[in-house]
Amino acid sequence: MADVLIVGGGPAGMMAGLLFARAGVSVKVIEKHGDFFRDFRGDTVHPSTMEVLDQLGLLRRFLGRQHNRITSARIRIAGRDWTIGDLSHLDTPAPFIAMMPQWEFLDFLRDEAVAYPGFALAMSEPVAGFLEESGRIAGVRFASGGEERAGKLVIAADGRSSLVRSSGILPVETLGAPMDVLWFELPKTDDGGDALRGSVEPGRMVVLIDRDTYWQTAFLIPKGEELNVRARGLCWLRQEVSKAFPGMDFSGGLASDDDVKLLSVSLDRLTSWSRPGLLAIGDAAHAMSPIGGIGINLAIQDAVAAANILAGPLAAGANADPILIRVRKRREFPTRVIQAGQKTAQDRIIGRVLGEAR
Template identity: 50%
Template structure:
């Protein structure tokens, strides 16, 4: 049996896990990040890098390196209904240097962070390291076990392993579920140079569809009613292609690129949060602590902010070897409020906007509140601040 000993074991190589590993390594804390896959190349993941995260990368000196990656900056968000298009957020009016959301393939973002972290001798990234259980000494978590039999023993284990967290399940922690009226089908279609750049969001009878510009193709998200995937498949691939074409007519000539159901990935949407984020020896952050709805695309933002707060609050004690189990609760106290507020806004949007749309059969016109939003600059700035910066943006110090 191979045993690895470290100060901090981070489970999950997503945005929260890699950011946390980098920030702890910068403080001289010995940290091992476990990523269950061999690389970061998963196509159907969130792509948004928010202004708060862009500001963070500037703070740690990675802004210039990020600018060399193939990102697509978007300075506003618009939604197209059957009777017109409205602007709902204007990032160009945000304070600071980054007045846009950056759409960047998540593997580019994670590769950038992992490469930067690898420059620190206290950082280790172990790939193909799927965690299957936690290790305990009495009531205390002392590390994890991987599928290939390795043990990683640590003073602190941080679960960043997403909405289906293995660490959370092995600890017996059950999040409070708030429900979601939708699931999401991800697929890709080719993009021509003269087609909409950035984000194209279209709403019509039965739901909505988002197309994220990735240069030579769109990563598309088609929102369906919760639990409706089996019926979509039963209706057949031709019917699904027709639904895509109806929602985005300019893509009708290439829906055949969805050649089989293997080209479609199902994201089961969950909205939940833990009542407590820590136990002796272990802390949960990001989706492992609070799964977010895709509304607003803020899940990555919340996860990164959790990681920044964790590194800032716990890093000094970890570096000095003085961390106490009682210190872990400080992270939850810091991040509980923005989580609750953001989820409350998402629950309201699900109930008042998304659920009715998913059950509408006729033409969908721009709702009156969105017409007001489209005509009111300060409301667009407020929406941009909520999405781009969040309720409580975090900094290194």
């Protein structure tokens, strides 16, 4: 029986698993998918996260993985190109954003974690619910019908569709979002130049992420307008991206409607992150807008805070229930500040720009 069961093998879950195992706490991460290859997971690893990796002695090996580096971004606004931001002067071990597909990042965390004997990872194990005993969360129930108990704590790191949300175990405060994102690949015929490009025009917003052999494309649409946009056809969608980035060749992309996926955007947070035997972190505790690509990095910071606060007492055999609330108190302020900024950008910029597309 592991001391800690972590539901969800995303950034928060895998980093928490690594840190708890490193501290001598036995931990098992339970991931519902058979691999980490989920295209909706983000790519942007910020300098703050790489500073954590540096402190753990992992930065060099992390940067040995395939990635692109950006110190700024190119954005096209009303037909004029701008270069924004300059991270190169930051006093940090990695003064840039590492654009690394999240499956690569999660593979890296797994490879580091398995070096510790107290770490275990179960793939293809969907969790259907929690075990509750005498008012305390004691373990998990699997969709296959089995059960597993946690020695001391269950951590929900299973994203914005977390069981703590769908089951109503922990209350959610919804902030709202005016947009969704269509997510698809387009061919890349040049060397990229910049790893991140954006375009803002009346009625249209598009982001291109350089993945070496193709552009991962985020096409923003008004919330709930997926069917109307899809009805215009793939040719229209490809033409809109071409208009957003004149001079770039996207011919040959989007062969099927199945090539276009919907990312439903939400912005919300739990008003309580814990109850006896249970703690929520990452997107399970606070669903972030994709604005700024900050979600991965907040999830990592949550995992660090949870390990810093809880690993010592758990390793010493203490009951962590009385101190679970300290994780939320440590992490709630930066979460609220960033979400407030995202909501302002959504309401004052994105909502208004996309409103002109109706």
